Amino acid sequence: MSEKQAKGPGLAPGQKAMNFVPSAKRLLGRLKPERVRIAWVIVLTVISVGLNVLGPKILGNATTLVFEGSISLQIPEGVSKQQVIEGLRQNGQDQQADMISNMALVPGQGIDVDALLRTLLLALAVYALSFGFALIQALILNGVVQRTVYRMRQDVESKIHSLPLSYFDNVPRGELLSRVTNDIDNISQSLQQTMSQILTSLLTVIGVVTMMVVISPLLALVALIMVPVSVIVTAQIAKRSQKRFIAQWKSTGELNAQIEESYTGHALVKVFGRQREVSHRFREKNQELYTASFGAQFISGIIMPAMTFIGNLIYVVIAVVGGLMVSGGTLALGDIQAFIQYSRQFTQPLAQLGSMANLLQSGVASAERVFELLDADEQSPDPEQPSTPASSEGRLEFDDVSFSYSPDKPLIDNLSLVADPGSTIAIVGPTGAGKTTLVNLIMRFYEPTVGRIRLDGVDIATMTRDGLRSRTGMVLQDTWLFEGTIRDNIAYGRPDATEDEIMDAARAAYVDRFVHALPDGYDTLLGDEAENVSAGEKQLLTIARAFIAKPDILILDEATSSVDTRTEVLVQEAMGALRADRTSFVIAHRLSTIRDADVIVVMQNGHIVESGDHEQLLGAHGAYAELYRSQFEAPLDEEVGGDSLAINVVGDTPPQT
Template sequence: MSDTDVDDSAETRVPARPPRGGGPFGGAGMPAEKSMNFGPSAKRLLGRLRPERAKLVLVTLLAVVSVTLSVIGPKILGDATNILFEGVVSKSLPAGVTQEQVVDGLRLSGDTERADMLSGMNLDPGSGIDFAALSRVLLLVLAIYVGAFLFGWIQALVLNTVVQRTMYRLREDVESKINRLPLKYFDKMQRGELLSRVTNDIDNISQTLQQTLSQVLVSLLTVIGVLLAMFSISPLLACIALITIPATVFITAVIAKRSQKKFVDQWAHTGQLNAQIEEMYSGHAIVKVFGRSREVGSKFRAKNEELYETSFGAQFISGIIMPSMMFVGNLVYVGIAVVGGLQVATGAISLGSVQAFIQYSRQFTQPLTQLGSMANLLQSGVASAERVFELFDAEEQSTDPAQPVTPPAGRGRLVFEDVSFSYSADKPLISNLHLVAEPGQTIAIVGPTGAGKTTLVNLIMRFYELDSGRITLDGVNIRDMTRRDLRARTGMVLQDTWLFGGTIRDNIAYGRPDATEAEILDAAKATYVDRFVHSLPNGYDTVLDDEASNVSAGEKQLLTIARAFLAKPSVLILDEATSSVDTRTELLVQKAMSTLRQDRTSFVIAHRLSTIRDADLILVMESGAIVEQGTHTELLASGGAYYSLYNSQFAQATAVDEA
């Protein structure tokens, strides 16, 4: 198993730091934020709910029942008001007469307004309040509201399941997408910005769906149900209430249009700030050493101020919606109260109906107000969704072949045939490279910075695809193999160590989780990890903390070498693998590596030329081309590029010694 890879997620682990500059371990700045396209993004977000269609139908049915019961409640409660009011009025009238006689008597006396009002009631002069009827109505109202609560609670429970399952799938899809992205994507994306998209933005989407789906559904159903109930009571009062709808649409559209861009900027600045914080804290020691705390703090405060201003603007503008809607609702409430009172006075409508209508007016304006207030949540959530969808839309690495070829259990013969590669079309890097690496050979790659040394091994691992030519492993084109199979046959030890939070035993066995305890111990002893492990508090069960700061840099490197040793790959790649190890330990590791390299192809990238004197073949690279190749002795004798590199290092070492 590869030291770097157990599946295609290797791209997520290399490089170890946020990239800078061009090349395989460098990158450009953040991509520019696109302007938000609300409609398509919202539709795409809702499309994520498609696998939960059955539960969404159930949610809708439960919401319909709950809203229906809630809408019926005020009308029946109005009947209770009528029973009370009519009972009080009946008690004030003389017994033994009928309602018609009372009304006729009032008209004859000229009190037509009171006569009109009493004509619209159901009176029994002298009887008083019918408490039995009142009790039945109140119990019915209680049962209705309890039923509305229970159906609403079940609906919320089912909806919560829908949202959480949807977010579970979204996170899985994001993880899967990241594993399918090529290394060049991570060269161009700051680590903190990517983390913000897969954490903050997804959490924001979750909250948006959780808070808006139920509210939108219930609010729309409530508006429809209440509107029907109001028209059944008084078309005139219902028309007054309808003024709320165009006012709501106008206010929401005007304000949402202004807040839309603010929310896009808010989440863009959030990602940039996270990237800056991640970089600042991961390099905290370097910041302190070079005395850049003030500059870093100033940069942080500037970016934090930008985030504050955009967040404040987004929340302030969208926050105007709620009070604006409440103002419109209060105006409508006053209009209904005045007109309804006049209708009661004329006997056109009962007092209980007006009381029910006033409740309905509140029920009508409240969901409209909620819909308006949710505009800011929707804008924020869809802005986050668009950032996540940009990740989904990123170009993926080429897929593995449908019928992959598996080389024989191998010896690790690598052949480069007319290989050409460049990171950008206008800047050629490697051109027409030919190279044969035989099993058991140790091939050292040297050259100045930017010569293409690391690029060469990245091509072997298929972190990047060739522009032309091909690379074969034991006679099989590596493009005809799955990446998992290729990397399972390749071990890689980088200059920048990568260890995860876990025990030392688990870190050694990372490339071979099924390794036995004896195999782990053998690898540890062969790479001299066993020498320092026993000085740790819990030996092999010692848990490495964040950044593995409880072991030294050299010990980290030994652990990564042990990991590669245990994997026993066909091809071994050492990219300055001993740079963090002291001289004495380096000699020991070199001995261990000589055992590991037997019958395996080894590529060693080295800057200290003294460490690769015994290599079977040394390749000297300049500007992506192999300008010299041969053994250490042959290259020194030729007096070429290698001779110049070697003498420059020797001269530097001599100058240091003399100083």
């Protein structure tokens, strides 16, 4: 379709992405249908984190019991705690005296094993319950994420079916596939890993800070110094990595587009010996992806080590200050143990929040690309009260139709044409004349800029697209078969067709001849590229598909271009039967295939320059006659014994002029 090379409206790959915050908000907005389950996730997470935060305090109490029991065992029975303190002070051991003053000592008793056992069992129960609630939360959250992504895939699928053909003309298939598959998968992984972790980390920070303040406000203040430092470091690193994540997924789409193009055209690459050029372009795109990915992962990967380093510094300060407080008797040993655990729990979620920025940025970058697809301009909606032709005669009228793919490059200008019911209209002309564009307008793949097209007196713009296309059959030069049996591919034209109707269509299109030579006959499975049938046989299958649809209007766009000469004669006879009693448009470069057309329309630069039947146009010695001669007469001057010899290379009967 050379006329479609001009770029129409659509989304260009690599377009500037949206900002991070609006994209993140929009992505979270897609979770609204799951808000009840998300509320349960939050409640379960609060309980799980709360229990988990209590654990170190309980274990700290166990440590205090062991330590105080050990000290109590060293004090002789009958000696009071106060006497021990006074004795230490008299010996100048004031620090030890201060430490013991805050202990619950029972001289000579030793460790209270029952109290220790109860404390350890309580800690075990707390951690077990925390794990159970976390497990339930994870199951619910997994369902939330998967349903959200499921709906997103449905929206993308629905969007693709509502996009105009111009969108697909402008976006490479590999780029589109990358958005539909890679980017959505990345969104799923990012949501799954970040939602739970971010929520857990935030609640853990809140719970840990609360417990640290309860234990020691002074040490808590030391630990909280890490928060603004962590935020500043994370923000600076994230700002630098976001652009690289966008570049990473853009490069992924471009590389996929190139791979898809090279794979589908692999045979041509081999034929023309362009393997080196293809490999060179692949290496360039692969290098771009490597550079973008390395930069994104490296820069964002710095966050976790940076947070760990800051956390270790805070840990050292807490250990020193806390040790002094224990020795001074202002803090129990178990409390400082619990506080050190809390400091680790405090730094760990902050580091995790930093590392989650990596996944979150990657997921939002993918979301931006998917949202660009979802925001692309759709084709105009069908009318709320569509019109339906009263009859099915197949009369088609073009009334002063103008159209262009690009405003500055007009293609069809004030074209008027009437196709009477049952007639065959052949459209010929040089490449770029507007032949295929005419077909696109009939099918409403594109809408006329000016003018109207009527089917049986009804403006097709007032009909639904499905209603219009259900009356239209189309056989293209580029065959398309899906993975399935030969029977299924024929019945694709009318899924409710009976077995007899499928066989009749197969015989009419001469498919039956070669199917019986296949091992499984009509149950032969065709692969992705239908490698087990030839190019000509593929085209016969698409013709059979048009037969079974029984359309009012038939469009043949170089439908026999891949068929051998003998088969073409048979197919032409079948086409004659297929075209009977229905209006047919035939686009052909081989003029031998359209000499029997009722009307031959010659197009040049979007205008009809001639029309008439074969004999009339040859007799007019105009554009058609010139095209005909260029195909069937190839004068070749050769000097033979001083004489000039003209040799006619004839592909068919030469024109009678």
